Amino acid sequence: MIYEGKAITVQALEDGIVELKFDLQGESVNKFNRATMAEFQAAVEAIQGDSSIKGVVVTSGKDVFIVGADITEFVGTFQLPEEDLVAGNLEANKVFNAFEDLNVPTVAAINGMALGGGFEMCLACDYRVMSSAAKVGLPEVKLGIYPGFGGTVRMPRVIGVDNAIEWVCAGAEQRADKALKVGAVDAVVEPAKLKETAVATVKRAIAGELDYKAKRQPKLEKIKLNTIEQMMAFETSKGFIAGQAGPNYPAPLEAVKTIQKAANHGREKALEVEAAGFAKLAKTTVTQALVGLFLNDTELKRKAKQYDKEAADVNLSAVLGAGIMGGGIAYQSAVKGTPILMKDIREEGIQLGLDEASKLLGKRVAKGRMKPEQMAQALNAIRPTMSYGDFGNVDIVVEAVIENPKVKHAVLAEVEGHVKDDAIIASNTSTISITYLAQALKRPENFCGMHFFNPVHMMPLVEVIRGEKSSDRAVATTVAYAKKMGKTPIVVNDCPGFLVNRILFPYFGGFARLIGMGADFQRVDKLMEKFGWPMGPAYLMDVVGMDTGHHGRDVMAEGYPDRMADKTKTAVDVMYEANRLGQKTGKGFYAYEMDKKGKPKKVVDQETYELLKPVVLEQREFTDEEIVEIMMVPLCLETVRCLEDGIVESAADADMGLIYGIGFPPFRGGALRYIDTIGVAEFVAMADKYAEFGAMYHPTEKLREMAKNGQKFFG
Numbered sequence: 001m002i003y004e005g006k007a008i009t010v011q012a013l014e015d016g017i018v019e020l021k022f023d024l025q026g027e028s029v030n031k032f033n034r035a036t037m038a039e040f041q042a043a044v045e046a047i048q049g050d051s052s053i054k055g056v057v058v059t060s061g062k063d064v065f066i067v068g069a070d071i072t073e074f075v076g077t078f079q080l081p082e083e084d085l086v087a088g089n090l091e092a093n094k095v096f097n098a099f100e101d102l103n104v105p106t107v108a109a110i111n112g113m114a115l116g117g118g119f120e121m122c123l124a125c126d127y128r129v130m131s132s133a134a135k136v137g138l139p140e141v142k143l144g145i146y147p148g149f150g151g152t153v154r155m156p157r158v159i160g161v162d163n164a165i166e167w168v169c170a171g172a173e174q175r176a177d178k179a180l181k182v183g184a185v186d187a188v189v190e191p192a193k194l195k196e197t198a199v200a201t202v203k204r205a206i207a208g209e210l211d212y213k214a215k216r217q218p219k220l221e222k223i224k225l226n227t228i229e230q231m232m233a234f235e236t237s238k239g240f241i242a243g244q245a246g247p248n249y250p251a252p253l254e255a256v257k258t259i260q261k262a263a264n265h266g267r268e269k270a271l272e273v274e275a276a277g278f279a280k281l282a283k284t285t286v287t288q289a290l291v292g293l294f295l296n297d298t299e300l301k302r303k304a305k306q307y308d309k310e311a312a313d314v315n316l317s318a319v320l321g322a323g324i325m326g327g328g329i330a331y332q333s334a335v336k337g338t339p340i341l342m343k344d345i346r347e348e349g350i351q352l353g354l355d356e357a358s359k360l361l362g363k364r365v366a367k368g369r370m371k372p373e374q375m376a377q378a379l380n381a382i383r384p385t386m387s388y389g390d391f392g393n394v395d396i397v398v399e400a401v402i403e404n405p406k407v408k409h410a411v412l413a414e415v416e417g418h419v420k421d422d423a424i425i426a427s428n429t430s431t432i433s434i435t436y437l438a439q440a441l442k443r444p445e446n447f448c449g450m451h452f453f454n455p456v457h458m459m460p461l462v463e464v465i466r467g468e469k470s471s472d473r474a475v476a477t478t479v480a481y482a483k484k485m486g487k488t489p490i491v492v493n494d495c496p497g498f499l500v501n502r503i504l505f506p507y508f509g510g511f512a513r514l515i516g517m518g519a520d521f522q523r524v525d526k527l528m529e530k531f532g533w534p535m536g537p538a539y540l541m542d543v544v545g546m547d548t549g550h551h552g553r554d555v556m557a558e559g560y561p562d563r564m565a566d567k568t569k570t571a572v573d574v575m576y577e578a579n580r581l582g583q584k585t586g587k588g589f590y591a592y593e594m595d596k597k598g599k600p601k602k603v604v605d606q607e608t609y610e611l612l613k614p615v616v617l618e619q620r621e622f623t624d625e626e627i628v629e630i631m632m633v634p635l636c637l638e639t640v641r642c643l644e645d646g647i648v649e650s651a652a653d654a655d656m657g658l659i660y661g662i663g664f665p666p667f668r669g670g671a672l673r674y675i676d677t678i679g680v681a682e683f684v685a686m687a688d689k690y691a692e693f694g695a696m697y698h699p700t701e702k703l704r705e706m707a708k709n710g711q712k713f714f715g
Contacts, residue, residue: 002053003046005039010046016054017202018047023061030062032117032149033070041095047102055202056106058125059195065108065134068116071143074291078282085279089148093271096150100124100219105205105212109198110134111191115173120149123158123219126205126212128185129198130176136184139171141245143294144287144667146255148278153270156259157218159183161225161233164259169241169252222270223263234260248532248667251281285677289669292714293659296652296670297488303649304489310476312422314338314395314484320411321401322353322384325428328456329398331357332485334381335364341383341390350384357382360457388418396481398450400428403551408432409440416441424477426450426464430501430548431555434467434494444469450478451498452487453661454544461660462487467494490657493647496559497552499654500661502642503671505556505564506634506696508549511537512570513693514630515612518619521571521589522604527627532665537631538589539602541572542582550576563695574611632674633687634696639671640703643713651713672713681707 003010007024020043022030030036047053060066077088099106108114108122110130119136122128130136138147138155146152146168156164163182167174176188189197205212218224225233237256245252258277262270281287317333319326322344330353333340344350361378364370370378383390391397397419401411408427415425425447427437438444449465462482466475475491482489492499514524525536533540541549549572557565575581575588582588583600590602622630639654648654655670668674675683683699684707690697699707706712 002050003043005042007033007036008039008043010043013057013199015203016052016206017057017199018053018055019057019059020047021059021061022066028062029064029113030060030066030118031068031070032066032121033073036070037092037095040099044095044099044102047104048098053104054206055104056102057195057198057202058106058108058121059198060109060111062112064112064118065110065114066118066121067113068118068139069149071291071294074143074282075295078287078291082279082283085282086275089275089278090271092148093150093275096120096124097267097271100216105202105210107198107201107205109194110136110185111194113173116140116147116151117149120147120151120154122185123154124150126215127187127198127201127210129187129189129194129201130179130185131191131194132176132188133191134176135173136179137171137173138168139173141169141171141249141251141255142290144249144251144284144290145278145281146251146258146274148274150267150271150274152255152258152274152277153262153267154219155184156223156263157221161223161230161259161263162237165233165237165241165256168255168259169237169245171252220267222265225263230260230263234263248286248665250284250286254281286667289667289673289677292669292673293656293666296656299650299652300488300490300656303491303653304479304483307476307479307491310472311480312395312424312473312477314477314481316341316394317481318343318391318394318397320344320397320399320415322349322351323400324352324356325452325454325456326400327353327356328360328454329400329428329452330382331360331378332456332487334378335361336485337381338481338484339381339383341385341394343385343388343391345386347386350386354379354382354384388415391415391418392420394419394423396424396426396477398426398428400452403429403431403548405432405436408437412437412447413440416443422446424448424474426474426478428452431497431552433496434465434470438467438469445471446474448474448478449494449498450482451500453500459661460488461500461657462489463498463500463657463661464489464491465494465498466491488656488660490648490653490660492653492657495645495647496555499642499647499657501552502556502559502647503635503638503658504662505553506638507631508537508541508553508572509564509566509696510631510634511541512566512572514622514627515571516568516615516617517622518616519622519627521608521612524627524631527624528631531628531632532668534663541575542588542590542592542602544582545584546572546575546581546588563698568617569615571612571615574615578611580608580611629686630690630693633690636671636675636683637687637696637699637703640675640700643672644700644702676712676714680712681710683707 001011010018010020013019024030106125107127108125112134114122114136138151140146159182179185180188204210241252262273318341319329320343322342330340330342342353361375365375427449434449438447441447448470451463453459464478479489521538525538528536580587583592586592591605592600595601643654651672655672658664658670687699
């Protein structure tokens with residue numbers, strides 16, 4: 001053994017060839033944490049000091065190659081001053097450079113995922129041999145940064161500027177065929193032949209058949225493009241990338257600027273340019289939010305996994321109530337491999353559900369994401385029925401009938417009589433208390449909420465709601481089924497509106513207040529979209545449906561009369577009474593026309609302004625900033641209350657619910673991260689400016705305490 005550590009070993013293979021193997025003890029994946037970096041340096045020094053070594057093959061002892069840097073270390077590291085970050089990056093790069101400069105040929109044997117720093121390690125090798133089952137890529141922009149271990153330097157010099165910009169700025173994982181096509185790897189082989197091919201490549205380089213020094217040279221020099229070619233490549237890219245990324249995600253554009261700035265320098269100076277830009281991005285609030293999101297998501301997955309032990313198997317499921325929602329649930333279950341019965345009392349309901357599932361499956365086939373025979377298989381896994389005939393075999397039933405407590409009570413009591421004693425029944429209610437609905441059941445312990453968001457196939461979140469009598473087994477089985485459906489489940493405690501709708505309605509309340517004070521709904525929409533929401537509140541209400549919004553608001557008013565009951569007539573009331581229910585009726589705040597692709601396109605309808613006149617009780621002038629604050633304060637305060645009331649377990653759960661459930665701007669990290677970014681004391685002061693608007697704008701006592709003590713939601 002030439003070198004032995006807890007993450008890396010170097011041992012002799014044959015004929016002077018050594019294997020540098022990454023195999024991080026105690027972890028399921030390899031990653032570059034501080035300990036691995038220190039061992040990497042020691043391993044390189046051991047190779048440098050052994051003159052008998054003629055070549056190096058880099059391998060992995062895991063199913064993955066290296067998944068990148070250890071993101072859990074980012075939070076602390078990124079708190080350091082900018083100059084310390086730059087120095088740290090350059091220190092790490094000295095190790096990669098020393099490896100790249102070894103006086104022997106080096107080959108990476110990429111057996112599985114090589115992402116971020118893991119792929120940058122491969123780029124520091126002379127040759128890259130890739131398993132046909134592996135994937136490679138530089139996904140750092142998804143965390144608000146760009147590659148910092150030489151990726152912006154080596155990538156354009158290996159695969160050309162245009163390809164490098166695409167790889168770095170999109171941050172996508174690339175399959176082996178694509179990597180080979182652009183020259184990111186030198187060979188692709190079957191997994192079983194990977195190591196022998198890598199060894200054979202080293203032998204050819206040792207024998208002089210392959211000129212490894214010539215292969216290495218371009219990575220050490222400036223980019224081989226003249227001034228005109230550079231201008232063409234970078235300026236067109238910058239315009240396109242800025243358009244794609246938008247103003248809220250600076251990393252992709254900064255990456256292009258960095259590659260451009262470093263283009264006329266050799267490796268050492270180019271790495272200094274990379275380190276300076278990396279440190280600047282690492283200090284932004286966007287990066288803090290996106291790194292926080294990644295860690296929150298990891299934590300959510302860990303929590304969901306803990307339920308596996310308690311969960312019962314789901315081999316057959318059922319959905320009650322077909323239509324768009326039921327069809328969406330049936331599609332999602334079938335496409336992820338769980339057969340499902342779809343029951344409705346009406347033939348046309350079943351047809352609507354089947355049409356919805358067929359449409360979604362057809363789109364997958366059209367995009368090449370599914371073969372026609374797989375579509376047929378998925379459709380066959382959806383069994384439409386108008387009776388309870390096969391319900392005796394069902395493991396879980398999702399009730400998705402009309403949002404009416406009486407109807408739900410009747411349906412739940414009825415289905416309980418047709419399923420086995422240990423079958424789980426879950427309600428896809430969006431607002432009605434699970435504890436209340438459970439009153440209809442003889443076995444309330446087998447009942448919980450399973451709230452999907454519309455459209456089911458697009459929205460990643462499922463709220464699993466624990467009622468007073470819901471058993472751990474019921475919750476665990478529902479969580480496991482949601483995961484099996486490809487969804488992200490968050491377990492929440494029962495209350496009117498649960499987590500997401502309870503928080504969303506105060507946001508709509510802020511919108512109603514603005515309209516009542518003379519604000520233009522189009523201006524509000526534009527400002528909230530600029531803030532980062534996928535759509536403004538008026539447009540969102542049109543998509544949700546005015547009837548749904550109207551009903552939900554009544555439920556919230558009853559549940560939280562101190563702050564959500566509003567006696568004044570609102571814009572939603574007016575739209576609802578005029579039967580302008582939004583997209584479903586072709587008119588809401590906006591009117592809707594079909595575009596060329598057959599999708600509803602919103603257009604301005606002057607009639608809306610006439611209809612709104614009676615609800616405009618005063619005319620106030622607002623700055624853009626005030627409009628955003630009036631919208632965001634009640635949403636953020638309700639999120640705080642959900643955490644304080646124990647509806648969710650943690651700040652991370654609350655924020656992820658908003659991001660996955662209603663598209664809260666990811667670059668802001670969620671409502672509680674947003675409060676942290678502003679500063680808790682500053683947020684409380686902002687809310688106090690609008691104290692006259694009532695309880696929805698009043699910070700809780702606990703939040704005032706946090707402000708006084710300088711506390712944060714995320715430490």
